[in-house]
Amino acid sequence: xxxxxxxxxxxxxxxxxxxxxxxxxxxxxxxxxxxxxxxxxxxxxxxxxxxxxxxxxxxxxxxxxxxxxxxxxxxxxxxxxxxxxxxxxxxxxxxxxxxxxxxxxxxxxxxxxxxxxxxxxxxxxxxxxxxxxxxxxxxxxxxxxxxxxxxxxxxxxxxxxxxxxxxxxxxxxxxxxxxxxxxxxxxxxxxxxxxxxxxxxxxxxxxxxxxxxxxxxxxxxxxxxxxxxxxxxxxxxxxxxxxxxxxxxxxxxxxxxxxxxxxxxxxxxxxxxxxxxxxxxxxxxxxxxxxxxxxxxxxxxxxxxxxxxxxxxxxxxxxxxxxxxxxxxxxxxxxxxxxxxxxxxxxxxxxxxxxx
Numbered sequence: 001x002x003x004x005x006x007x008x009x010x011x012x013x014x015x016x017x018x019x020x021x022x023x024x025x026x027x028x029x030x031x032x033x034x035x036x037x038x039x040x041x042x043x044x045x046x047x048x049x050x051x052x053x054x055x056x057x058x059x060x061x062x063x064x065x066x067x068x069x070x071x072x073x074x075x076x077x078x079x080x081x082x083x084x085x086x087x088x089x090x091x092x093x094x095x096x097x098x099x100x101x102x103x104x105x106x107x108x109x110x111x112x113x114x115x116x117x118x119x120x121x122x123x124x125x126x127x128x129x130x131x132x133x134x135x136x137x138x139x140x141x142x143x144x145x146x147x148x149x150x151x152x153x154x155x156x157x158x159x160x161x162x163x164x165x166x167x168x169x170x171x172x173x174x175x176x177x178x179x180x181x182x183x184x185x186x187x188x189x190x191x192x193x194x195x196x197x198x199x200x201x202x203x204x205x206x207x208x209x210x211x212x213x214x215x216x217x218x219x220x221x222x223x224x225x226x227x228x229x230x231x232x233x234x235x236x237x238x239x240x241x242x243x244x245x246x247x248x249x250x251x252x253x254x255x256x257x258x259x260x261x262x263x264x265x266x267x268x269x270x271x272x273x274x275x276x277x278x279x280x281x282x283x284x285x286x287x288x289x290x291x292x293x294x295x296x297x298x299x300x301x302x303x304x305x306x307x308x309x310x311x312x313x314x315x316x317x318x319x320x321x322x323x324x325x326x327x328x329x330x331x332x333x334x335x336x337x338x339x340x341x342x343x344x345x346x347x348x349x350x351x352x353x354x355x356x
Contacts, residue, residue, distance in 0.1 A: 062173035063089050064319065066154045068181035069258060073333065075132075075154075075185075076318045077256045080173035083313040088297065089287070090171050091306045092251050093163040095129065096121040100208055100248035110245065111201035114208050121250075128159045132252050133211070134186050139203040140195050144186035147179045160252050165304060172253070211255040212248035213305060215291055247303070249291070254305045260285040260320035261336040283336060285321045286313050 062080045069076040083089060098117035099110045121129045122140065130137040131153040134144050144150070153159045154175035161172035192199070263284050288310050293300045300306045313319070320334070 061171065063171045064253065065173040066160060066175040066177060066253075066256065067318070068177045068185065069318065070333070071184040073258060074135075075177070075256050076258050077253060078176070079313045079315050079317050079319060081315050083309045085309055085312050087309045089307045089309055089319070090253065091165040091300060091304060092254055093165060093301070093304050094249035095125070095132075095163060095252050096250045097247050097303065098204075098208065098212075099245055100212060100214055101245040102214065103244050105205055105209065108201065111205050114204035115197075115200045117250075118204050118207070125162075128153055128162070128252065132160065132256070133207065134189060136203055136207045138189040138191045140200065141191045141193065143191040144189055147182045150182055150186075151175060151177065163252055165301070208248055208250070211250050213251070213254070213289075213291060214246050214248045215303065217246065249303055249305070251305055254289065254307060257287065257307070257319050257321060258334070259323045259332075260334045261332060262322045263336050286311055286317065287319050287321045289321060 063083065064077050065080045066075055067078040068074070079089075096117040098114040100114070101107060101110055104110070118129075118136070118140075122137070122142070126142075127145070127149070130142050131145060131150045138144070145153075154177055155172075157164070157170055157172045161170075164171050195203070261284070286309060288308050289305055290297055290300060290308070291305050292302045297306050297308075307319070
């Protein structure tokens with residue numbers, strides 16, 4: 001997505017942050033990628049907490065749907081029903097995996113691995129890959145499909161929901177994207193007549209910056225170079241090394257969740273009179289995520305992402321999280337920044353908070 005929604009690399013790592021049934025895609029060994037058979041399906045010794053503290057896996061009920069935000073942002077993910085605070089919303093396997101280094105993002109070998117991963121996904125899952133990410137598809141010469149085809153794909157558990165866990169899950173509800181909204185998002189896209197290797201690498205680099213989640217080192221099966229960052233004491237600067245090169249994943253649904261800044265002075269939280277766990281603060285991000293198993297989410301598989309409600313979320317509300325980075329001068333279009341000027345008590349960061 002251009003401009004706003006995807007301008008920030010979700011491939012942020014959890015506070016070391018940023019962002020299957022695995023696809024049948026075969027990734028090129030020469031690109032340093034893994035085949036699905038090499039992706040571990042379970043954690044051999046998942047961390048355990050006392051059973052009364054373990055979170056329940058997402059219910060097999062409609063929880064999310066794809067909707068439209070703005071022509072600049074494009075798609076977003078919305079709650080299909082009321083979600084309780086701390087509820088695990090969905091658990092999803094990646095569509096594609098490639099190597100990424102946030103500091104040395106333009107490394108040619110890394111970009112080639114991203115191109116290989118995207119081409120493989122486009123070959124194995126052409127329709128859903130092109131519909132979910134139409135801007136990148138156009139840069140690879142794939143024109144937008146008709147609205148009828150797009151609407152069917154965006155609403156299909158077998159298409160957009162194909163990587164949800166459990167398999168063939170019914171957690172995806174019908175899309176609310178209208179013909180007018182689809183035209184506003186894709187109508188101006190012109191498929192590239194030819195895509196050179198440099199253009200393909202640049203397109204995929206931009207795509208991974210905006211949509212990918214870089215795996216934390218703790219996720220089973222990930223690797224990193226042995227070198228570490230070094231500090232120049234004379235200049236007090238840090239030089240990053242290849243230790244920051246890790247696998248980064250693109251997800252069909254999780255990668256569509258947009259950013260929302262965390263208010264610096266959030267409004268007081270109102271509470272549900274019958275359940276204080278459903279506390280509702282309507283401003284700021286409403287979701288969190290984790291990749292791989294943890295003590296409270298032992299059911300999450302390596303490289304899979306689990307999305308959790310950080311507060312009560314009402315049906316129809318857009319799912320958001322804080323990407324956690326800033327870039328000077330970038331015009332943020334999130335709700336907190338848009339309303340900050342009107343609702344000063346929110347602690348809005350202003351129209352140039354510059355989330356990255």
